[in-house]
Amino acid sequence: MRWEKLTNINSITDEKAGIYKIIIVDKKNNPYPIPRLLKEDAEGIIYIGKTTRIKARIKEFLSAKRHKNHSGGITYYRIVEKKLKEKYGDFMLQVHIDILPETKIDNAERKEIEKYISQYGEAPPCNSSIPKLNKK
Numbered sequence: 001m002r003w004e005k006l007t008n009i010n011s012i013t014d015e016k017a018g019i020y021k022i023i024i025v026d027k028k029n030n031p032y033p034i035p036r037l038l039k040e041d042a043e044g045i046i047y048i049g050k051t052t053r054i055k056a057r058i059k060e061f062l063s064a065k066r067h068k069n070h071s072g073g074i075t076y077y078r079i080v081e082k083k084l085k086e087k088y089g090d091f092m093l094q095v096h097i098d099i100l101p102e103t104k105i106d107n108a109e110r111k112e113i114e115k116y117i118s119q120y121g122e123a124p125p126c127n128s129s130i131p132k133l134n135k136k
Contacts (some may be wrong), residue, residue, distance in 0.1 A: 009062075009095075015053035017102040019109045022047040022061065022072075022126070024084060025094045032088050037121030046080060046093075047072040047126040048116060050109035052102050058095055072126040080125050 023044040024032045031044035049072060051057035057070070064073025084091055100108055113130050117123055123130050 009055060009058055012055040012097075015055055016099045017050075017052045017105050018054050018097055018099040019048065019050045019105055019112060020054060020058065020098070021045050021096045021112070022049075022058075022076075023094050023096065024088070024091045026088070027090060027092070029092075029094065032084075032091060034125065039120060041116075041120055041124075045116065045124050046076065047124050048109065048112050049127075050105040052105070054097055054099070062093075071128045075126045075128050 021043075024034075024046055025044060026032060031042065034041040034044055034046070047061070049057065049061075060067070060070040061073035061076070064070040065077040068074055098108070110132070113123060113127065117130075
C-alpha cells in the first residue's frame with residue numbers, strides 16, 4: 001500500500017477509488033498526537049474511509065458542516081473540531097490517499113481500521129461506523 005499526502009484536493013484530476021486517512025497537523029505539517037485508549041496516536045489520524053470517488057468524497061467530508069452528507073465529517077464538525085481548537089489552537093487537516101482498484105477498497109479499509117483498533121483500542125475519533133471486523 002502506498003499512501004500519498006494530498007495538500008490540494010484539486011490536484012486529483014479525475015475520480016478514482018481508494019481509501020483515505022484524514023489527519024491533523026500543525027503549520028509545519030507535523031502531525032498532532034491524539035490520546036487514545038491504549039496509547040497515543042502519533043500520526044494524528046481522525047478518520048479512515050473508503051470511496052469509489054476520492055475527490056468528491058473528501059469534498060463531502062469538508063462540507064459536512066453545511067450539507068450533512070458525510071457521517072465522519074458531521075462528527076468532526078459537531079464534536080472534534082471544537083475540541084481540537086481548544087487543545088491545539090491552529091491546526092490543519094491533511095489527507096493521505098491510497099488509490100486502489102474498486103474491488104479492493106472494502107477489504108483495504110477494513111484492514112486499516114482493524115490495524116488502528118488493534119494499536120489504539122478504539123476507532124479513529126470521527127469514524128462513527130466501522131466495517132465488520134474479522135474475528136481473531
